[in-house]
Amino acid sequence: DAGVTQSPTHLIKTRGQQVTLRCSPKSGHDTVSWYQQALGQGPQFIFQYYEEEERQRGNFPDRFSGHQFPNYSSELNVNALLLGDSALYLCASTLEGALGGELFFGEGSRLTVL
């Protein structure tokens, strides 16, 4: 049973560039949430996708956008990168209707912006 997989695991970008991160949810899960975790902080909710639509969004600017595909996989796009975007980006999957706190995380994509 494949868990949540994310790619790439590490990447380095420069300010102003754009980045795309990818996530495949755990088998059987249909809902994907993205989180940003800065060093020494807890994960911060970016947005959630269900049925290929953004269902909820946290307090992040429009530079952060996403997409969900028919196979439930998802992408996170960040435009015009800032130094402060350096963080671990975590994807979490759940099954719609499951207990809200039961999140299954991927290992994350560690983004460094220089």
Next chain:
Amino acid sequence: RKEVEQDPGPFNVPEGATVAFNCTYSNSASQSFFWYRQDCRKEPKLLMSVYSSGNEDGRFTAQLNRASQYISLLIRDSKLSDSATYLCVVISGGGADGLTFGKGTHLIIQP
């Protein structure tokens, strides 16, 4: 006051000791509570849910105090492998945006 607060630590504890730490929350209408464990440079993983009546899973005990608005995690007979960051999660609302993580408490078990 922040929504969810945790003492960041680190808590340095000798192997075999008992350690406990709390997580306070500001929204009295919060509904659900969880503890997650995060190893260094790894993803968070669900450790246990926190029920109103308290719950125990082996050496781990979680409790909820609604009157004082905090949850606690107690670890007995601590092992070296318990070294990690423990994140509390509070749900206040029906959507994913109502789920808030604390910053985590860093625990170091020393031999």
